[in-house]
Amino acid sequence: MTTRMFLLGLAMSLVARSAALEVSQLKAEDVKKGVAVLSVGPDFLWAVEAASRPVLYVDGQVLGQMKQSRGTGPWVYQGKLATGTSHSFYYMVGGKKVGGLTDIPAFGPDSYSQPGVPQGKISAKMVLESKLYPGMKSEYWVYVPAQYDAAKPAALMIWQDGHYHVERDGPAQVPPVGQPPSRLQNVIDNLTHRKEIPVAIYLLIDPGTVGTKAMRSIQYDTVSDLYPKFLRDEVLPEIYGKYNIRRDGYSHAIAGNSSGGICAFNAAWYMPELFGRVLMRIPSFTSIQWKPGELDGGNIYPFRVRKEPKRNLRVWMQDGSEDQEQASGSWPLQSLQMANSLKMREYDFHFTFGTGTHNHSQSNSEMPAALRWLWRGYDGAKTEQVFEIDAAEKAKPLFRVKIYNRD
Secondary structure (H helix, E strand, O other): OOOHHHHHHHOOOOOOOOOOOOHHHOOHHHHHHOOEEEEEOOEEEEEEOOOOOOEEEEOOEEEEEOEEHHHOOOEEEEEEOOOOEEEEEEEEEOOEEEEEEEEEEEOOHHHOOOOOOOOOEEOOOEEEEOOOOOOOEEEEEEEEOOOOOOOOOEEEEEEEOHHHHOOOOOOOOOOOOOOOOOOHHHHHHHHHHOOOOOOEEEEEEOOOEEOOEEOHHHHHOOOOOHHHHHHHHHHHHHHHOOOOEOOOHHHEEEEEEOHHHHHHHHHHHHOOOOOOEEEEEOOOOOOOOOEOOOEOOHHHHHHHHHHOOOOOOEEEEEEEOOOOEEOOEEHHHHHHHHHHHHHHOOOEEEEEEEOOOOOOHHHHHOHHHHHHHHOOOOOOOOOOOOOOOOHHHHOOOOOOOOOOOOO
16 A cells, blocks of 8 residues: 555545546555555555465455456456445465455545535644643644634634644555544534534644653543643633633533543543543553552543443544553453443443554544534534433443454
8 A cells, every 4th residue: 555545535526436546556566565455435446466366355354356457467356345434455365365454544525625615724833831741842733614703602622642633634654654644624624514513623732742751641641630630721721812712511522542542531531521522542541651559540441430420421432453452451452341331321422343453544534423423413502411322322232352363
């Protein structure tokens, strides 16, 4: 897979036509390795060199018969996959597994710039100096949709690791190189234009540094009210001073990935009156900052949710079965625990559990659905709402674990 996959996507309207995908757009070395794939929206193209006809498996299932042009060149298959999620693939050649990739994003139309949809603007990078974290400086950006009217108070959504969302269609990196593009700005523009989400100011904030010391894990993985206080007392006054923003938690959302995911939930847990809506992607509910006898780790949250008073929150959570296993804990098992805890306490929650690794492909692909769900039913005339579990979710069973990778 190459950066051309995404450059191609920028130039094409998914509304007007299907993707024109050609083998010539692939890197020859990727074709030889069995990792070559192109996609724009639902349209995918695979190509691989092999001595005999390969069998293409996508998401563990045989997809279709690969063909070879005039008996020479690579074996090729072109087809469509579901968007709004991520996929994986590999080949079987002569009874052996060949090549393949996991975490292939499949973006729907709302993740691309669309004709006739006005684009918002991203601010220049700004820097905030903290007193709660002595000597710490944090960089941040603000994304303002075209529909924002300074005379009307807007909603607010805060994203941790903000730099990741600053480029409209980038960064153009894909597995195995790195994380896929966020496309958050496109999603905001499209959904705001159709009034599927409210007009909101989007604060994209990075973890801070003290000199050369990175503060990300200290800020994000620490289970305490310090980071929520940092947002409330130091960050938000800066943003309130620049934009007309509502102050009620009903109109505030907070989001993050990995350690930023637990950070988002931690902020809402300690200050539900400030953050009523939470989006956590591949969250790190593990013991990264656990200090025995001194400070709890994030691994405690599934049990806090079960035992402590219920907060008034709406929560979308995403993870994958191949997420990380480290000394600090199991990302997928902790997410399953967290989902069951939220369900048992009848929180207004949604959990998507795919087959991905510690990667943003699934969460970026499903971002339009996540934002629509988080903001569903939003009424600008209100300042509060009691969030209740959806009847369809309440009727479903608890999540269960099945061992699938051992004899």
